Amino acid sequence: xxxxxxxxxxxxxxxxxxxxxxxxxxxxxxxxxxxxxxxxxxxxxxxxxxxxxxxxxxxxxxxxxxxxxxxxxxxxxxxxxxxxxxxxxxxxxxxxxxxxxxxxxxxxxxxxxxxxxxxxxxxxxxxxxxxxxxxxxxxxxxxxxxxxxxxxxxxxxxxxxxxxxxxxxxxxxxxxxxxxxxxxxxxxxxxxxxxxxxxxxxxxxxx
Numbered sequence: 001x002x003x004x005x006x007x008x009x010x011x012x013x014x015x016x017x018x019x020x021x022x023x024x025x026x027x028x029x030x031x032x033x034x035x036x037x038x039x040x041x042x043x044x045x046x047x048x049x050x051x052x053x054x055x056x057x058x059x060x061x062x063x064x065x066x067x068x069x070x071x072x073x074x075x076x077x078x079x080x081x082x083x084x085x086x087x088x089x090x091x092x093x094x095x096x097x098x099x100x101x102x103x104x105x106x107x108x109x110x111x112x113x114x115x116x117x118x119x120x121x122x123x124x125x126x127x128x129x130x131x132x133x134x135x136x137x138x139x140x141x142x143x144x145x146x147x148x149x150x151x152x153x154x155x156x157x158x159x160x161x162x163x164x165x166x167x168x169x170x171x172x173x174x175x176x177x178x179x180x181x182x183x184x185x186x187x188x189x190x191x192x193x194x195x196x197x198x199x200x201x202x203x204x205x206x207x
Contacts, residue, residue, distance in 0.1 A: 098179075
């Protein structure tokens with residue numbers, strides 16, 4: 001049966017959060033720290049800046065809203081509920097340098113899965129919802145400025161990846177899994193998420 005197939009963690013669902021936030025992705029079961037929560041897969045689509053600028057405005061607006069930019073500056077559109085994961089300055093999920101995200105702390109049933117949009121190479125700053133954190137605005141160069149903070153958060157839980165059941169394991173290549181195992185054993189150093197950084201002056205995309 002394919003009705004519940006998704007490349008974001010399967011124990012999640014799309015749910016209306018509030019009028020201010022709109023929809024978000026919520027855990028339906030306990031997801032422990034170190035669980036892979038999302039994987040870039042073959043159905044996710046990339047749009048180069050040139051392709052983006054050739055599209056009609058209606059499509060550009062959709063891509064502006066639902067995509068993130070990778071290290072090549074391409075706009076990545078998730079085909080499943082991954083595109084509905086909301087921003088938080090205190091996110092419970094973090095991206096890695098390996099095209100997947102992991103939970104950096106335990107996520108409980110009914111809790112939203114959240115990302116920090118600061119590492120998504122956004123083209124323009126935006127004001128986030130005030131969560132009582134020091135950061136109030138997401139900037140295009142946040143990844144360059146805060147990667148060391150996010151790397152430390154990842155390092156604290158990365159070794160749990162091989163300890164937990166991973167429903168998204170089959171989406172990760174054997175070669176990549178071997179690298180993950182080497183990092184978890186301490187035989188190899190985890191790559192910094194700075195690897196994902198796309199300098200905005202490389203392209204001319206604008207909202």
